Amino acid sequence: MCSRACFLLRREFQELKENNYVGIIAFPVSEDMMEWEADIEGLQNTIWHGIYFQLAINFTSEYNLVPPVVTFKTIPFHPNVDQYTGRPCIDFLDNFHHWNSSYTLSSILLTLQAMLSNPVLNNPVNLEAARILIEDESTYRLIVEKLFREPLQLKVDSYELLKDSDKCIRSTPQGTLSLKPPKQSYVSLFQLSCLLPSPKKYLSLSSPNACAK
Template identity: 70%
Template sequence: MHCRAYFLLEKDFQELKEKNYEGIITFPVSENMMEWEAEIKGLQNTIWHGLCFQLTIHFTSNYNFVPPVVNFRTIPFHPNVDQQTGRPYIDFLDNPEEWNTDYTLSSILLTLQVILSDPVLKNPVNLKAVQMLMEDESMYRLIILKLLHQLLQVKGDSQLLKDTDKFTRSIKAVSFHDYYKTWSGIATSKATEYYRSPLLEVQNFTGEYYHK
């Protein structure tokens, strides 16, 4: 007999398939729906455009009373991502008290996509990344590409770069300016209240931007 979390995740999965968010792909890899894999692609007009990052998402039977555990498998050189573990630091993932049962799998993935392209520079977890970004954005971009290329080579996934580029050219482009107007202010767990967005506390907030 399936638990409550199973049916909630089925509903989340159906929402994702119906909305078909640009640059986001996810699917369960376990029969009980507790283990997921995802790919997030950087937004247009940002230094992350054209890059693809793989993630794992682990849910428990207590979902959606508690947040899942999220880790980047393809770890970005990013102010708000732990370079060793691949863990993204986002308020409602890092602190269960910040979690809201209105949040869904869509909420998590869209927030990660925004944080990727619009890092919170106050109280970062990767000090080297934030220093490089603030001093020389062009060099930061080169470092991102170099580290990503090295990581894919180590994993034997060099073909992924070609596949990612092909996929990125085929999807509908979303400008960062338009995206930011809707999702600005979403913060990491290390940021102050000033950066937290009230949009995340609105049920079905994803519909504000991604309407078909």
């Protein structure tokens, strides 16, 4: 028998398919609908556009009274994503007191998509990403390009998604297809030094703070 959470998620899955949001993919990977995978692409006219990031979303039987656990499996070099765990720093996901039962799977994914392009810099969890972005945005853009775009960019004349509407949804324009990079757990200072034009400037970066609740 389908639980209340299962029923809600089936309804939200249908809503997600009907709206067909650009740059968002989501599908359940368990029969009880509690485990999901998703891909989100950065918004247009941002450095993240054309790059997809894979996520794992785990619900419980208490959904939608409590938020799911969301984790980036492909971890972006981003001020608001923990570089070790892949957890995004979003108040209503981190603290159930900020959660509202009106939030849905769609609103969660849309929030994550917006977060990529609109980082909050006053309380970052990835201090390396935040400091480089604040001090030298062009260098930050270079790092993102080197890490996520250049090795993966593939020019295609057309792109057709495999038709399986019960399992996967995607809105991707024809043109550049950016494949998902492998899971990345942490961008080390050594790796950054290989990407930065002036590496010594950034080698004193400290450990990340805990996400503000």
